[in-house]
Amino acid sequence: xxxxxxxxxxxxxxxxxxxxxxxxxxxxxxxxxxxxxxxxxxxxxxxxxxxxxxxxxxxxxxxxxxxxxxxxxxxxxxxxxxxxxxxxxxxxxxxxxxxxxxxxxxxxxxxxxxxxxxxxxxxxxxxxxxxxxxxxxxxxxxxxxxxxxxxxxxxxxxxxxxxxxxxxxxxxxxxxxxxxxxxxxxxxxxxxxxxxxxxxxxxxxxxxxxxxxxxxxxxxxxxxxxxxxxxxxxxxxxxxxxxxxxxxxxxxxxxxxxxxxxxxxxxxxxxxxxxxxxxxxxxxxxxxxxxxxxxxxxxxxxxxxxxxxxxxxxxxxxxxx
Numbered sequence: 387x388x389x390x391x392x393x394x395x396x397x398x399x400x401x402x403x404x405x406x407x408x409x410x411x412x413x414x415x416x417x418x419x420x421x422x423x424x425x426x427x428x429x430x431x432x433x434x435x436x437x438x439x440x441x442x443x444x445x446x447x448x449x450x451x452x453x454x455x456x457x458x459x460x461x462x463x464x465x466x467x468x469x470x471x472x473x474x475x476x477x478x479x480x481x482x483x484x485x486x487x488x489x490x491x492x493x494x495x496x497x498x499x500x501x502x503x504x505x506x507x508x509x510x511x512x513x514x515x516x517x518x519x520x521x522x523x524x525x526x527x528x529x530x531x532x533x534x535x536x537x538x539x540x541x542x543x544x545x546x547x548x549x550x551x552x553x554x555x556x557x558x559x560x561x562x563x564x565x566x567x568x569x570x571x572x573x574x575x576x577x578x579x580x581x582x583x584x585x586x587x588x589x590x591x592x593x594x595x596x597x598x599x600x601x602x603x604x605x606x607x608x609x610x611x612x613x614x615x616x617x618x619x620x621x622x623x624x625x626x627x628x629x630x631x632x633x634x635x636x637x638x639x640x641x642x643x644x645x646x647x648x649x650x651x652x653x654x655x656x657x658x659x660x661x662x663x664x665x666x667x668x669x670x671x672x673x674x675x676x677x678x679x680x681x682x683x684x685x686x687x688x689x690x691x692x693x694x695x696x697x698x699x700x701x702x703x704x705x706x707x
Contacts, residue, residue: 387706388669388699389660391686392452392494393679397441405437408461414468423469427461431473434459435480439487446491449700450683452632452671454540455497457519459526464518474529485530488537494629494671495532496573497523498540505564506544506557513560520568527571534570535628540598541572543581543589550580554589561593573598575634578606578645583616590623597623600634601659602675606645614662621668631668633659636675649677653689664695664706 397403407430417423438459445453462468474481488495503516520539527537546553561569574590575598576583583597583604590597599620604613624631637655639646651674663670676682683702690696690704697705 394454395456405434450702481529496538504544539571578603602636631670
C-alpha cells in the first residue's frame with residue numbers, strides 16, 4: 387500500500403514561495419485610476435503564476451506529486467467592484483506551460499474554492515457569487531488544458547440553515563443544475579461542524595462523485611461512526627477516477643482550539659488512520675493541511691521513519707508493509 391503526500395499552495399522552503407500575492411480591496415480602491423489598477427492586478431497575477439511554476443518544479447525535484455493550487459492566483463478576480471479584465475488571454479502561454487508541466491510529470495493538482503462558495507445557500511446573491519467563483523476556477527484549469535480528470539475542485543456541502551435534510555436536498559438539486567464544466571470537477575469533503583463523513587458519503591454516492599475524507603474534521607464532527615466502517619465505501623467513490631482516493635490530514639492546534647490546524651502533523655494521529663486503512667490495502671494520497679506546508683510534509687516523513695511497518699520510498703511517499 388503506497389501513500390503519497392502533498393501540501394497546500396505555499397512552499398516555505400523556497401525563496402518567495404507564496405503564489406498568494408494580492409492586494410486588499412481598500413488599497414486597490416485608493417489607486418489613482420483604472421490604468422494603474424489594471425497594471426497592479428496584471429503584475430500580481432504574473433508573479434503568482436511564475437511562482438506556481440517554480441513551486442511545481444521544486445515539488446517534482448522532491449517527488450511531491452500532490453499539490454493544491456491557491457484560489458488567489460488572480461487577485462480580487464471575483465470581487466464585484468473590481469475591474470473586469472481578461473486574466474486568461476493575457477497569460478495564456480504561461481497557463482499552458484504550467485498545465486504541460488503537470489501533465490508531463492503526471493502531477494496531481496486540485497483547488498479548494500473559498501468558504502463562501504456555497505451551493506446549498508438560501509441566498510440568491512451568495513449562490514450567484516458561488517457560481518462566479520466556480521467559473522473562475524474552471525477557467526484557470528481550462529487555460530492550463532487540465533481536464534476534469536486532471537484537476538478537481540474540493541467543496542464542502544455548506545450550511546444546514548436550520549434544517550439539514552432540506553439543506554442536503556437543496557445541495558443535490560443545485561448540484562444537478564450546475565454547468566457540466568463545474569460539476570465534473572467537484573469532489574466533496576466532510577466538514578468540522580455541519581456535515582459528517584457519513585452524511586457526505588451518502589450525498590457522494592447519490593450523485594456518483596468522489597469523496598475526500600478529512601480525518602481531522604471527522605474527529606471534530608461525527609455521530610459515533612467508525613472510519614473503519616466507512617472507508618470501503620469512501621474509497622469506492624473513486625473507482626472510476628484516474629487518481630487514487632485522497633484524504634485530508636491535519637492535527638488540532640491545541641486543546642482549546644481543536645478545529646484549527648496545527649503547524650505540523652501529529653504522527654500518531656495519522657497512524658491511527660493508516661492502521662485502519664491498511665485493512666483494505668488500497669493506495670491513497672494525503673493532502674497535508676498544516677500551517678508549515680511543505681516543511682510539515684518533510685517532518686512527517688521523518689517521523690514516519692520511526693514506524694516499523696513503514697518503508698520510506700522518497701521525500702513524499704511511503705509504503706506500508
